[in-house]
Amino acid sequence: METAKRRARKALVDVRHCVACGCCVKVCPVAAITIYKGQQARIDLARCVGCGRCARECPASVIEIQEVET
């Protein structure tokens, strides 16, 4: 029997272009984002609910909501 794969919407960061401003951290309703070593946003995918607020807020538009298999 095929195991059922669950697909969930998660925020993914293009770290190469992230400016580490922290706008995403401020708007995340579940506190899933941290700025790692002053260089890039990191998203805790276990916490991320894929709401997309960070993607909308990001001034550099480097966050995208994508469907990932969990």
Added chain:
Amino acid sequence: MKKHWYDYLWIASLSYLILGFVNILFAWLGLICFFLPLAISIGKGTKGYCNRYCGRGQLFSLLGGKFGLSRKKDVPGWMRSRGFRYGFLIFFFAMFFQMLWTTYLVFSGAQDLKQVVTVLWTFRLPWNWAYHGTLFSPGVAQFAFGFYSVMLTSTLLGLATMVLFKPRSWCVYCPMGTMTQLICRARNGAP
């Protein structure tokens, strides 16, 4: 989300801009926005200033977000490229040192104090109404005029990109932000 005291620092940024119209010597206070981010990035290795305390970012976020003065479009690709960000940082530095040089010339007496605020490195606005003399050297006032020019210019650029793109698109090419990110990378190593 719970509001903290530092979520109101946009009031300080706004007051700074207004105070420059009252007495230009207040421009010296802007040095806080220069040394604090550097101190945090060098000392702690984080962009804590950008992330929490930047009043200008909060002001743009408020005007562009709550007041809806932003188209909320993506910034063009070139604007977030490293080439542009580093290039703008170098250009900003060059203009900053030119301003320091002018200050030095006034301090040494080789040049007279000019009561103007230069916007976008080009337009010289008469600003004598905000100058009421200085107790020290005219160089002190010259630095204030020069520094306020830097602050006003960057605010105007930030407002322009706020309207055109996302509210805080200034953060993408902010020289202080680029510089502190580079310091964090040098200090912590690339992740």
